[in-house]
Amino acid sequence: MEFQNCLPIWDKLSKAQQDSILGSVVSRQITRGTVVHGGNTDCTGLLLVKSGQLRAYILSEEGREITIYRLFDRDVCLFSASCMLRSIQFDITIEAEKDASLWVIPAELYRKIMEESAPAANYTNEIMASRFSEVMWLVEQIMWKSMDRRVADFLLAESAIEGTARLSVTHEAIANHLGTHREVVTRMLRYLQGEGMVKLSRGVVELLDAKRLETLGRA
Amino acid sequence: MEFQNCLPIWDKLSKAQQDSILGSVVSRQITRGTVVHGGNTDCTGLLLVKSGQLRAYILSEEGREITIYRLFDRDVCLFSASCMLRSIQFDITIEAEKDASLWVIPAELYRKIMEESAPAANYTNEIMASRFSEVMWLVEQIMWKSMDRRVADFLLAESAIEGTARLSVTHEAIANHLGTHREVVTRMLRYLQGEGMVKLSRGVVELLDAKRLETLGRA
Numbered sequence: 001m002e003f004q005n006c007l008p009i010w011d012k013l014s015k016a017q018q019d020s021i022l023g024s025v026v027s028r029q030i031t032r033g034t035v036v037h038g039g040n041t042d043c044t045g046l047l048l049v050k051s052g053q054l055r056a057y058i059l060s061e062e063g064r065e066i067t068i069y070r071l072f073d074r075d076v077c078l079f080s081a082s083c084m085l086r087s088i089q090f091d092i093t094i095e096a097e098k099d100a101s102l103w104v105i106p107a108e109l110y111r112k113i114m115e116e117s118a119p120a121a122n123y124t125n126e127i128m129a130s131r132f133s134e135v136m137w138l139v140e141q142i143m144w145k146s147m148d149r150r151v152a153d154f155l156l157a158e159s160a161i162e163g164t165a166r167l168s169v170t171h172e173a174i175a176n177h178l179g180t181h182r183e184v185v186t187r188m189l190r191y192l193q194g195e196g197m198v199k200l201s202r203g204v205v206e207l208l209d210a211k212r213l214e215t216l217g218r219a
Numbered sequence: 220m221e222f223q224n225c226l227p228i229w230d231k232l233s234k235a236q237q238d239s240i241l242g243s244v245v246s247r248q249i250t251r252g253t254v255v256h257g258g259n260t261d262c263t264g265l266l267l268v269k270s271g272q273l274r275a276y277i278l279s280e281e282g283r284e285i286t287i288y289r290l291f292d293r294d295v296c297l298f299s300a301s302c303m304l305r306s307i308q309f310d311i312t313i314e315a316e317k318d319a320s321l322w323v324i325p326a327e328l329y330r331k332i333m334e335e336s337a338p339a340a341n342y343t344n345e346i347m348a349s350r351f352s353e354v355m356w357l358v359e360q361i362m363w364k365s366m367d368r369r370v371a372d373f374l375l376a377e378s379a380i381e382g383t384a385r386l387s388v389t390h391e392a393i394a395n396h397l398g399t400h401r402e403v404v405t406r407m408l409r410y411l412q413g414e415g416m417v418k419l420s421r422g423v424v425e426l427l428d429a430k431r432l433e434t435l436g437r438a
Binding site: 058060061062064066068085086087088089090092114115116117118120121122124125126127128129130131132133135136137138139140142143144179 | 277279280281283285287304305306307308309311333334335336337339340341343344345346347348349350351352354355356357358359361362363398
């Protein structure tokens with residue numbers, strides 16, 4: 001896969017802009033668990049995901065986590081270059097959920113191109129609007145949905161991502177996605193197991209009845 | 220106050236763009252309680268607040284509300300023109316909290332200008348980033364802060380907005396800001412009253428000890 005194919009606005013950039021990007025874009029391989037942005041690694045640059053899977057989350061002072069959104073092939077991670085937008089005033093951590101291959105455009109260069117190029121600025125707008133929509137969805141989930149439904153939703157989403165009904169995931173990891181405690185997740189999973197919707201074994205959650213999980217998630 | 224002074228990018232627009240805005244901008248007076256965006260009034264246009272106060276909130280299916288952010292003098296309401304961004308996929312309601320005076324730029328015109336003008340697109344970016352930061356702040360509040368602290372924070376913010384320690388606000392209104400039930404707010408306020416931090420009377424919450432409320436809100 002070519003870098004150019006991953007940046008939908010490539011053809012709308014000037015030759016000079018294309019050249020400056022090609023001259024400074026860096027390809028980076030990271031292993032699962034690597035933190036690519038957050039804490040001390042500020043303003044990494046604009047990340048384009050070639051392959052792999054990343055997770056953006058926030059951390060409480062007590063170390064609790066909640067997943068804000070996830071990034072897959074060809075996704076762009078805007079907030080890893082948050083320094084280029086003055087008005088971004090929150091800290092997000094970006095971590096590789098799976099081994100990943102990335103392209104990194106230096107934040108300063110992308111900011112400069114955005115300033116000159118309406119297509120680049122509008123493209124950035126659309127990415128931010130799309131992340132904004134994900135966060136609003138999250139607010140609605142947190143506010144109006146009980147935890148059993150959120151666990152059901154999460155299992156279904158995870159199963160769709162992994163392409164299997166047998167998920168290798170710990171209760172702790174689910175808790176960190178949903179911003180709750182491990183004990184709460186364990187209780188919910190046991191309830192779902194009691195209802196025959198999942199089967200639990202060490203480090204594995206197996207979905208037995210996706211249809212009922214969907215009904216629960218939608219309720 | 221002139222319309223031009225409210226749009227920081229005015230001087231960066233072309234004469235043609237300025238003329239098209241001046242030819243179609245509409246001044247609108249609305250009274251407290253008016254819903255300017257949401258439900259059936261989709262894609263109102265880009266709103267600039269000349270004076271007054273607006274509230275952006277989301278609604279659950281059961282009719283519960285939570286305030287997402289508020290708009291004051293000179294603020295711009297981007298999501299009232301959400302149709303101009305394809306990637307916005309959530310419904311927000313915008314309501315006047317106080318009588319307000321607005322300028323409305325038709326969404327279609329603003330979208331066209333954004334497409335041509337990098338300054339307009341970048342300005343839109345900064346507005347969205349700023350709202351995004353407010354929503355992330357809200358997520359952190361909901362996730363990690365107990366309701367007593369959120370009530371304390373809300374009372375202090377409200378007191379700063381109104382410039383008084385004597386707030387005319389119902390428990391129901393506070394509940395709608397914070398996304399909870401009236402009974403919960405009443406319980407919290409009674410607790411704060413028991414601690415000597417506020418004094419309650421019909422439709423009024425009086426702040427008696429702002430310092431202790433701050434300490435609580437920060438905790």
